[in-house]
Amino acid sequence: GAGVSQSPSNKVTEKGKDVELRCDPISGHTALYWYRQRLGQGLEFLIYFQGNSAPDKSGLPSDRFSAERTGESVSTLTIQRTQQEDSAVYLCASSIRVNSILAKNIQYFGAGTRLSVL
Amino acid sequence: AQKVTQAQTEISVVEKEDVTLDCVYETRDTTYYLFWYKQPPSGELVFLIRRNSFDEQNEISGRYSWNFQKSTSSFNFTITASQVVDSAVYFCALSEAWEGSQGNLIFGKGTKLSVKP
Numbered sequence: 001g002a003g004v005s006q007s008p009s010n011k012v013t014e015k016g017k018d019v020e021l022r023c024d025p026i027s028g029h030t031a032l033y034w035y036r037q038r039l040g041q042g043l044e045f046l047i048y049f050q051g052n053s054a055p056d057k058s059g060l061p062s063d064r065f066s067a068e069r070t071g072e073s074v075s076t077l078t079i080q081r082t083q084q085e086d087s088a089v090y091l092c093a094s095s096i097r098v099n100s101i102l103a104k105n106i107q108y109f110g111a112g113t114r115l116s117v118l
Numbered sequence: 119a120q121k122v123t124q125a126q127t128e129i130s131v132v133e134k135e136d137v138t139l140d141c142v143y144e145t146r147d148t149t150y151y152l153f154w155y156k157q158p159p160s161g162e163l164v165f166l167i168r169r170n171s172f173d174e175q176n177e178i179s180g181r182y183s184w185n186f187q188k189s190t191s192s193f194n195f196t197i198t199a200s201q202v203v204d205s206a207v208y209f210c211a212l213s214e215a216w217e218g219s220q221g222n223l224i225f226g227k228g229t230k231l232s233v234k235p
Contacts, residue, residue, distance in 0.1 A: 031221065033222055033223075035223075035225075040227075041227060042122075042209060042225035042226055042227040042228055043163075043209070043211075043223070043225040044225075045222040045223065045224070048220040048221070048222055055220070056220060059222070089161065091163065093163075093223075095221070097221065105151060105168070105213055105215070105221040106153075106165055106168055107165070107221075107223060108165065109155075109162055109163035109164075109165075110162065111160065111161050111162040112161050112162070114161075
């Protein structure tokens with residue numbers, strides 16, 4: 001597609017349920033990022049994929065959060081046993097990574113998934 | 119540790135006024151990138167500009183201009199002759215730029231700009 005696509009756009013769930021959030025990056029973008037934006041806050045980095053690998057998962061808020069990426073394309077962020085504090089907008093971004101000091105690293109964002117945990 | 123501070127939480131101006139959004143950053147890296155993104159009410163972040171730490175030249179793009187000063191660790195954004203369509207939340211962000219870095223963006227908390235007709 002032309003841009004980063006995220007689904008669903010809105011998700012309402014009950015506390016304790018599992019949710020899956022999907023991100024379709026721009027075709028050919030090897031790098032993919034997940035961020036979380038709580039109400040009135042800046043964006044908080046969660047996880048980065050280069051290809052299908054996530055070299056560092058320390059940004060995930062708890063072990064209830066996991067993410068995967070397949071085919072160097074679609075990524076899924078899964079939150080298990082959701083809590084009310086997980087309510088936020090989850091944003092995905094993708095970029096072309098060039099391994100040099102002057103790598104461009106311009107990240108293009110999707111519209112996000114607004115998660116509400118009741 | 120890296121940090122981005124946008125001290126202005128909200129700014130309200132009347133159309134055609136000029137407005138400057140402040141951004142101050144902290145990093146120990148000598149090579150880094152700075153960014154500005156716009157988040158309109160629709161929610162999608164729109165990339166505006168990227169600067170690398172080697173280039174302190176100011177940049178102008180239409181009504182937008184950016185002033186990068188390493189001496190004060192600032193990367194301010196000015197909108198000239200503001201318009202109602204400029205109303206949005208603006209985020210300043212910082213990333214590492216060394217080979218092998220993850221490149222994740224470290225964001226400020228954003229400045230909400232309201233331009234009234």
